[in-house]
Amino acid sequence: MSAKPFSQGVKSPIVHTPSSSSTTGPEQDERSTPTADLKSAHRKVDRRLVLWYSFVYLIMRIHVSNISNTAIINLEEGDGIKAQLGGLTSQQWAWVLSIFYYPYMLLEPFATLALKRFTPRLWMARIMVTWGIVSMCQGATVNYAGIMACRFFLGAAEAGFYPGVLYHFSFWFPTQRLSFRIVDPETAAFLSGPEREAIIADLPSRAPSMDSKTFDLDQIKAMFRNPTFVPFLVIWITHGIGGFGITFVLPTVIYELGISDTAISQLMTMPAYAAVFLILLTLGYFTHTKRLSPWVAGIGLEVAQIIFYILLITVDNATAKYIFVVIATAATQSFFPIIWPERIRATSGTTSAGLAIGITNGVTQLMGIVGPQVYQPKFGPSYRVSYSTSVGLLTATVATIGLTWLLVRRQDKRTEAAAIVESEGVGLPGEKDRTKQQGC
Numbered sequence: 334m335s336a337k338p339f340s341q342g343v344k345s346p347i348v349h350t351p352s353s354s355s356t357t358g359p360e361q362d363e364r365s366t367p368t369a370d371l372k373s374a375h376r377k378v379d380r381r382l383v384l385w386y387s388f389v390y391l392i393m394r395i396h397v398s399n400i401s402n403t404a405i406i407n408l409e410e411g412d413g414i415k416a417q418l419g420g421l422t423s424q425q426w427a428w429v430l431s432i433f434y435y436p437y438m439l440l441e442p443f444a445t446l447a448l449k450r451f452t453p454r455l456w457m458a459r460i461m462v463t464w465g466i467v468s469m470c471q472g473a474t475v476n477y478a479g480i481m482a483c484r485f486f487l488g489a490a491e492a493g494f495y496p497g498v499l500y501h502f503s504f505w506f507p508t509q510r511l512s513f514r515i516v517d518p519e520t521a522a523f524l525s526g527p528e529r530e531a532i533i534a535d536l537p538s539r540a541p542s543m544d545s546k547t548f549d550l551d552q553i554k555a556m557f558r559n560p561t562f563v564p565f566l567v568i569w570i571t572h573g574i575g576g577f578g579i580t581f582v583l584p585t586v587i588y589e590l591g592i593s594d595t596a597i598s599q600l601m602t603m604p605a606y607a608a609v610f611l612i613l614l615t616l617g618y619f620t621h622t623k624r625l626s627p628w629v630a631g632i633g634l635e636v637a638q639i640i641f642y643i644l645l646i647t648v649d650n651a652t653a654k655y656i657f658v659v660i661a662t663a664a665t666q667s668f669f670p671i672i673w674p675e676r677i678r679a680t681s682g683t684t685s686a687g688l689a690i691g692i693t694n695g696v697t698q699l700m701g702i703v704g705p706q707v708y709q710p711k712f713g714p715s716y717r718v719s720y721s722t723s724v725g726l727l728t729a730t731v732a733t734i735g736l737t738w739l740l741v742r743r744q745d746k747r748t749e750a751a752a753i754v755e756s757e758g759v760g761l762p763g764e765k766d767r768t769k770q771q772g773c
Contacts, residue, residue: 434701436489444493445691573700575726576665589714608663
């Protein structure tokens with residue numbers, strides 16, 4: 334690998350210039366038709382970074398979801414993990430799931446910037462080694478205190494991986510090229526000179542750079558002043574808790590429908606994630622080719638979840654409820670990869686991008702803290718209280734998406750106007766100050 338922060342395996346990129354949902358304006362026009370060198374360079378980066386991060390992310394997701402699967406293993410024999418750990422109550426099991434996300438949330442912003450400070454090569458290796466060691470330690474736990482300690486340190490070890498991937502990609506790709514993707518270009522040995530230059534030339538002027546300061550106080554101030562900062566956090570929090578809450582207990586929810594035993598229930602979680610794969614490929618294609626706005630796609634996914642959660646509250650047929658759970662889960666998992674590029678595009682500068690990604694993904698960990706509490710087994714098997722909570726939170730998400738979309742469009746127009754003025758060599762009073770305030 335090289336030395337630079339990158340974005341996620343499916344999306345998220347860099348802080349780039351104007352545009353509404355897809356970049357427009359003079360800077361984008363120059364980059365709209367990739368050169369042969371740029372296409373060749375992107376193919377090499379895809380092979381070198383995207384494939385590797387995709388594999389590591391797959392392993393990470395398996396390890397994160399493992400504890401949800403263990404919740405129902407051997408229940409028929411009366412020897413499940415809760416019994417083995419001393420007969421855990423519904424509340425204690427919710428805490429076992431939640432404790433992982435406290436250190437994860439607190440350390441995420443700093444761990445993201447550390448990727449630039451220590452280089453991806455070293456920082457990602459540190460994350461994987463430490464999380465592997467702590468994961469193995471879980472196998473030796475025999476009581477509630479032991480599993481709680483391991484889960485806490487596992488969250489601390491893994492903090493920064495996902496936003497670090499997003500941050501790393503933002504050094505390589507402008508946002509409109511990240512719909513299928515979610516070392517640093519200046520020094521990457523696997524690129525030729527012309528390919529390196531093509532990669533750098535393709536990046537927006539506000540993109541992160543290894544030559545920039547890791548910690549820039551002016552960018553941090555601008556980030557907090559930016560009107561899109563808080564609305565983006567609200568989107569990530571409300572969707573995280575309202576949408577992702579069910580994913581932490583999905584095998585249990587399916588098992589309690591009463592249509593399968595524990596072994597089959599594990600397999601019945603697979604269609605939801607297969608659907609995520611198809612949805613992301615489809616939406617990624619349409620947003621990548623500018624046939625669909627990420628904002629419209631995001632609102633559509635949220636509305637779909639609301640509809641199916643309402644159906645889960647009102648319908649009693651177990652088979653129908655299983656289908657609704659699968660579709661709602663698939664829509665939930667597809668939302669963040671589609672919207673992440675817009676979040677990163679609203680930032681400006683190396684420090685701003687790193688902190689914005691870290692803070693945004695950090696507050697999202699409330700989904701792991703609050704979600705298991707909302708979907709405790711004591712609310713099953715109907716989970717009407719849980720589904721109703723999700724409907725309320727997702728409705729707030731839809732409203733906030735509309736507000737944020739409006740604010741981002743206004744920011745894009747100001748940025749485009751400033752770029753035109755600058756290209757013409759004309760200065761407008763206060764324009765420079767307004768542009769600086771678009772930090773993140």
